[in-house]
Amino acid sequence: MTKVVHFRQLRAWETSHQLVLRVYRMTQDFPRSEQYGLVSQMRRAAVSVPANIAEGFKRRGIQEKIRFYNIAEASLAELKYYFILVRDLDYVAENQAALDSAAEVGRLLNGLIVSTERRH
Secondary structure (H helix, E strand, C coil): CCCCCCCHCCHHHHHHHHHHHHHHHHHHHCCCCCCCCHHHHHHHHHHHHHHHHHHHCCCCCCCHHHHHHHHHHHHHHHHHHHHHHHHHCCCCCCCCHHHHCCCHHHHHHHHHHHHHHCCC
């Protein structure tokens, strides 16, 4: 197994980055009235996930790493709620793929946290 030397090598980061791209595509056709509301909030929450994974990866202490990975988890939970909300507002007809992608990111993040804790 090769040593991970860059955050881009983490599956959790790559999968969450793909989720960000999905969110940007999903929100581009939302009502104009949501441009500074829901669109902005969804995009910020989505971007926060891979950004916190990247920042946590570079932290030296195990507890610091885990703290940033936990922040990523919290942002992911926020994003999952927005997926429910936009479906209920009829801004999207179907978003099961987005929910499934978010669940996959959650599993990968959990695995990253567990493996990081084992190094403690």
